[in-house]
Amino acid sequence: MAGNYEAVRQEVTGDSLDILSNNCVVPAFIGRDKQRYFEGKVKIGDQLQIKRPIRREKSATGQAFQGTGLVRVTVPMVIAFWVQQSFEFNDTEEAMFLDMNNFKEEYTRPCAVQMCNDIDYLMLQYIASTTPAWVGTAGSVPTTLDTYNSAQTKLNQLLAPDMDRVVMWNSSYQQQVIKAGSTVFNPQDIIGKQYLNGKVGRYAGADFMRDEQIPSTNFGTYTTVGVVNGAGQQGTSIITKTWTSCNLVAGDRFNFAGVYEINSTNRNSYVNVLKGFQLPSPR
Secondary structure: OOOOOOOOOHHHHHHHHHHHHOOOOHHHHOOOOOHHHHOOOOOOOOEEEEEOOOOOOOOOOOOOOOOOOOOOOEEEEEOOOOOOOOOOOOHHHHHHOOOHHHHHHHHHHHHHHHHHHHHHHHHHHHHHHHOOOOOOOOOOOOOOOHHHHHHHHHHHHOOOOOOOOEEEEOHHHHHHHHOOOOOOOOOOOOOOOOOOOOEEEEEOOEEEEEOOOOOOOOOOEOOEOOEEOOOOOOOOOOOEEOOEOOEOOOOOEEOOOOOEEEOOOOOOEEEEEEOOEEOOOOO
16 A cells, blocks of 8 residues: 655754754865855756866966966766655644654654764765875874874865864864863864854864764775886876785775875975875775
8 A cells, every 4th residue: 555645844844954054063164155056046956067266377487478278167066965864653643642842852853963963974984085185194093283283284285275174083082182282272262163062172273173973994904015017107097016915995095106296386296295095985
C-alpha cells in the first residue's frame, strides 16, 4: 500500500535552519557571498558558474605597447549533496501523543542538532582530504606553538588572504598547546564572530576554535619510498617505482625532490620549500 505524503511545514524547516546556523562550527566560516544568487527572484537552479580572477602575465618592461588578451574562466558551483533528518506522525499521534506546544524544542531541535554535527563532521572530512599543503608531523599532536607559526608561514607563502584564517582543533590539541600559549590566548571576543561557540582566542593571525569532531587521519605505509620513474613527466599523473610493502591510502601527502612552491604573483619558486601533493580519492 502506498504511503501517505504531506508537504513539509515551512515553519519546521525555518526552525531547523535557525538552529543550524547557531550550532555549526565549520559552516560559520564558509563564504556566503554567492548565496544571494540562489535566493533571488529569478531562480537559477542548482548550479552557478563562478568567475575566477583574471590571471595576468608578468608586467612587460619598456614603453612600447605590448597588449595581450583578457582570459576569464569559470568554475561550476553545484548544490548536489544533501543532509536531512526526517520523521513522520499521523493525526492520531498528533492529537494524543505528541507535545505540539513544544514542537520545536521536543522534535525539531534534536533533529537539527544531529544535522549540525553531521554537516560539521562531513565538512571537516572534506577539508582534511582535499588540502595538499601541510606543516608539522603527520599523526603527532603539536606540543608547541611552532606548528601554528609554520602554518601561518605556509599560508603567507601561498599568498592566502590575511583575513578569515581559522585553526580548528579538539581538546587534545588544546591541552597540549594551551600551556605554552597561556600568555598568548585570552578570552577576548573574536571580532565579528562573538556568536560562535568554542572560541579559544587568536594567535598567528588566526582565530582558534575548538571542535570535538576533528577527524583522525589514517596514513598509508611503505618500507621503501618510491621514486619518479623517468624525468620530464607531464600531465595529471606521475609514474613512480621502487615502492616495497606499499599500502598508500587516499589523502596521503608527499613531496617530489626539486619541486618547490611557487609565488603565484611573481612566478618565482621558494628555495627549499617543497610543494605539497596529495594522493586523490578514487573517482
